[in-house]
Amino acid sequence: MDLIVRKIPQSDTIKVYPVSDVHLGSILHDKEGWQAFCRRVEREDAYLILGGDLINNNTRNAVGSPFEDYIRPREQKKMMVEMLTPIKDKILCAVSGNHEARTARDTDQDIMGDIMCKLDMEDYYAEDIAFLKLEIGRRVTRDIPITSYTMAVTHGSGGGIYTGATVNRNERFGYTIEGIDALIVGHTHKGTISKPKKIVVDSNNNVIRTKQLVVVSCTAWQQYGGYAARKMLLPSSESDHEQPQTLLLCGNKTGTKRITTVW
Template identity: 25%
Template sequence: MVKKDKIRGIDLIRFLSTPKTLQEISAEFGRPESEMEAYLEKRGKLRSYNLFVHRNDSQKLIYVYDKEKRNELIIKPRVWTYRKHEELPYLWISFPNNLNFKKIILAPISDAHYGSLAHISKKFDDYLNWIARSNNVFGFLVGDEVENCHADSPPGAIFEQMMRPKDQIISFRKKLAPLAHKILFGVPGNHEGRGTKKTDIDPLYFGICEPLGIPYFDEPVFVDILWKTYVFTMYCRHGSGNAQTKGGKINKALQALDFQEHIMFNIMGHVHDPMLDDTPRICRERNFDEDGNLESFRLVHKKQYTIICPSFLSYFGSYGARMGFSPPNTNITTCEIYPNGKYHATS
């Protein structure tokens, strides 16, 4: 037995990367078994490695170090804060006034259908990378993010997936984690609703948004974005319906304007056909002085942008092509807000 001058932790970790008996450990480090046993008892953890003591088939004690399993989801700190209403789907998002961007771009992430055979992975990855690397770009989830087909889905749908639903959720969460601090909120689509209806488990909430700390609503959400003392308003829902014409799709999206006050951005997904409509609303405007006295009043036309989000599904090889639906365009639609209170939408 050759005694080593000093036992280094790294040497012990390397030697015990596979299970060893006390006899083997004693021979390796040149110390009596009793001494090595006492030594190991004091070193249940070395660096980020934990010591496990088990027994082999001969009932001899065996020792092995294994690297501590840490949470792989490391979420970067946000530059924005949020406040949710306790009972209603109402969200405030506040950007600090010292955030001196020329504009902030709000980019919808809708209808990714991650896990589908028709999912356009390169386009989707490029889009996420653009959000992640652009300081002034922030995303929000509009639903149908995972394909999530199961036995009760439309006939044959389970064969249109490249992976099982649980693997879709895990993989999508890992993909979104590096930019989770830039995702403002999420709402579900009908593909997430499949899980909710059958199991009372919403995969977008439990599998993605909750672990990543993304504010989540299980219904359409009313959003106020606060920046440079201005309030920018948004209404966001996944949408519904089976409209196939351009007019039918935009009319479905415009329905949300019927039951609420002026909103700057009316967002919908679901129909996989990006569109942009600018429907103004006539609003009363009153101006008061510092003492609360009325100075002027007038009627103004305020812009309202209705945005239908694009999907990340290819046309050929998808159910849309087989059904003979018209191919959608592939434009990206975004919302833009400016430090002077102006706002715009692009497609």
């Protein structure tokens, strides 16, 4: 596993949108909302983290039916590339989801990897889990260091029947990774943001303190129905292009390292 390092020269607070489970191609996909969101990102000074399942990719061996997609998987991939091209430079990193992994399992074709290659962003892609380091601001003097944040991004797995179970699963996984400031997870369509704290014993300075971890479970760009309804799963937390999940990361201009969440 490699650390993806992105340097953002602006010294003020930056805006990051964690995005997952778009399911482009599904008959339940929120096409208008997703297109409006892409236009919003193009207008704004904002960045994206892509958490997988960008296309629905219902294959013959999928849990869902291929007939629940309104366009073929190859067209889904092509359309996603076209939508992301105007905002590709705002993508900080990307991982694959279980819907893309179906094709990798059957044919060894990495759909999400193909999308990132088409965007000329393959250096910022990790198939299973991405470790992202953001360096915000320029170091002008020794007294004002660059503010850095470290995040883990993975699509996630497991059932999503109860929201609390999703939160607990994500937080437990977050505790296993030392040194991260945030964990971004998708898959369950349960939109949540939690901020658990971990006790840190600093034996070098003889100090005991707490460190906050921001854990985001991404919303989905898909309406309720189909497989989820047949399995009696709870309705998804649907994404809102007017009020998306947002992370605000303070740069070195403020002199404070802090992640503020807005939703």
